[in-house]
């Protein structure tokens with residue numbers, strides 16, 4: 001895939017700049033060039049946002065474990081509660097273009113600065129996360145397990161329903 005993977009540490013990024021990748025990160029960490037590419041793609045997506053109500057435009061971009069890049073923007077609605085966050089568009093593109101696991105994720109606001117995914121989007125993203133997924137948060141790079149600790153998963157459902165341990169992919173038609 002384009003954009004060499006390298007080891008790095010979480011928490012070393014800074015707002016506005018490509019998050020730095022240090023020394024003790026998961027194997028899925030990507031290099032500074034890929035983080036910059038994701039930031040640019042997120043900013044391009046943000047320019048497409050439909051946000052006539054909040055005027056808060058959001059763009060998101062991610063690297064998939066097969067090297068694909070996916071992105072999305074927020075799409076608001078007169079029914080405020082049915083607004084689609086940028087992350088929802090990104091995950092929709094992920095699934096539509098073949099699925100896979102999200103390795104690295106960037107979300108930016110209208111000023112192109114790192115934006116924190118809302119709680120619902122953390123859950124949405126985590127369903128498709130590589131175990132070592134890193135997110136460029138306003139405070140720096142953060143692993144998915146810190147972004148949404150003890151998340152609700154299919155295992156929690158199966159524990160109660162007794163359903164066989166199928167993978168989510170196995171449920172696809």
Ligand SMILES: O=c1ccn([C@H]2C[C@H](O)[C@@H](CO)O2)c(=O)[nH]1
Pocket residue numbers: 051054056057058073074075076083084085086087116117118121
């Ligand atoms: O993680 C988030 C949080 C908010 N928004 C959007 C929804 C709404 O259009 C605007 C203000 O909440 O920002 C996103 O796209 N992603």
